[in-house]
Amino acid sequence: MTSTAIRTGGGVADRHTATPEERERNRRRASRRNVWSAMLFLSPWIVGFLVFTAWPMIYSAYLSLTDYDVINDPNFVGLENYAQMATDPKVLLALGNTAFFTLVQVPLYVVVSLALALLLDRAGRASGFFRTVFFLPKMTPPVAVGVLFLLLFNGQNGLLNTVLGWFGIDGPAWTTDPAWVKPGLILMSLWTVGASVIILLAALRNVPNELYESAKLDGAGFWRTSFSITLPMISPALFFVIIVNTIAGLQTFDEAYTAFFGAGNTTYSNDAALFYVIYLFQQAFEFLNMGYASAMAWGLFVVIMIVTAIQLIVSRRFVYYEGDR
Incomplete structure (x- = not known):
């Protein structure tokens, strides 16, 4: 046997007979698997950051443009709050x-x-x-x-x-x-x-x-x-x-x-x-x-x-x- 056989999940692939295109596809497939594995491990932190940091920051930026007292709905006032800060x-x-x-x-x-x-x-x-x-x-x-x-x-x-x-x-x-x-x-x-x-x-x-x-x-x-x-x-x-x-x-x-x-x-x-x-x-x-x-x-x-x-x-x-x- 003149080539080295490598056993994979889908059968046997011949390393010497694989074309450059096939090797590139295999490399990309392995890279995508690594990315998804990393994202899976990072997902708890990502979800926590989006829910407890990113969203509150975005919402507070919106609230900074409103008159909001928790009880009533926010009332858009533009930059009035920032102008008030300069004179407070x-x-x-x-x-x-x-x-x-x-x-x-x-x-x-x-x-x-x-x-x-x-x-x-x-x-x-x-x-x-x-x-x-x-x-x-x-x-x-x-x-x-x-x-x-x-x-x-x-x-x-x-x-x-x-x-x-x-x-x-x-x-x-x-x-x-x-x-x-x-x-x-x-x-x-x-x-x-x-x-x-x-x-x-x-x-x-x-x-x-x-x-x-x-x-x-x-x-x-x-x-x-x-x-x-x-x-x-x-x-x-x-x-x-x-x-x-x-x-x-x-x-x-x-x-x-x-x-x-x-x-x-x-x-x-x-x-x-x-x-x-x-x-x-x-x-x-x-x-x-x-x-x-x-x-x-x-x-x-x-x-x-x-x-x-x-x-x-x-x-x-x-x-x-x-x-x-």
């Missing part, structure tokens, strides 16, 4: 609070995360224990963190002011003084640095030791090594942490709402803690202005897209990838 003083206040929180919190969050990651990188065998310790607060429900904020930062008998009093420092009224509400929330947000610490620690562990050995032979000190080797080599992880936390900062809601707006709370300085998503939530579920809330949601989406695009453009100059030439 509460929107401007919420945007200012959110911008301040994000601009201060993100750099501080990244610096603390990197400092803890550097310490863990030198901790040796104990690093596993401390990784768990640092990450556990990330598992704390945001509502519990909001309640904890009121207990720790209470101006009269909170733990933070008590500790400051030991050193003769008169702590501020973190929860009632508008000037200290956002700084208090920023400090409280550092409770959940654990996830970023783990990411940066993994990046530090992937820096080749040969680079540090070469730098040591050249007489480079700690700071020179940090700025010339460590930071460039972990810049992709740093960039990821900055992007993720910037988006999270612009969407701040849970802790601030629980501490200053939950359960009809009117005791504290709510305006100082009125972040954009909190005001959006109020418009949607307290005032039932679903059309206006939808317009606000799309406004936030555009802001996040612009900020992310700027960060991506800047990253081309400062982020180093090993595959780049």
Whole structure:
């Protein structure tokens, strides 16, 4: 027998006698089977994305052009909701609070995360224990963190002011003084640095030791090594942490709402803690202005897209990838 026979589902095919056209058809048929198999495995995610993400986004875009209070049918008003946003003083206040929180919190969050990651990188065998310790607060429900904020930062008998009093420092009224509400929330947000610490620690562990050995032979000190080797080599992880936390900062809601707006709370300085998503939530579920809330949601989406695009453009100059030439 001069040719090799291959047994298939439909019988026996001769590899040497098959024409190029037949081989091309068989290849296309196998490719289609692979595509359908992949789509079958992806179908749960695709259905979930279409039902729970794509459709709500499309419908909210429609609602943003309407006056809708949930009870009555939507009434088309065009761009009135967007025009109202431009003149609503509460929107401007919420945007200012959110911008301040994000601009201060993100750099501080990244610096603390990197400092803890550097310490863990030198901790040796104990690093596993401390990784768990640092990450556990990330598992704390945001509502519990909001309640904890009121207990720790209470101006009269909170733990933070008590500790400051030991050193003769008169702590501020973190929860009632508008000037200290956002700084208090920023400090409280550092409770959940654990996830970023783990990411940066993994990046530090992937820096080749040969680079540090070469730098040591050249007489480079700690700071020179940090700025010339460590930071460039972990810049992709740093960039990821900055992007993720910037988006999270612009969407701040849970802790601030629980501490200053939950359960009809009117005791504290709510305006100082009125972040954009909190005001959006109020418009949607307290005032039932679903059309206006939808317009606000799309406004936030555009802001996040612009900020992310700027960060991506800047990253081309400062982020180093090993595959780049």
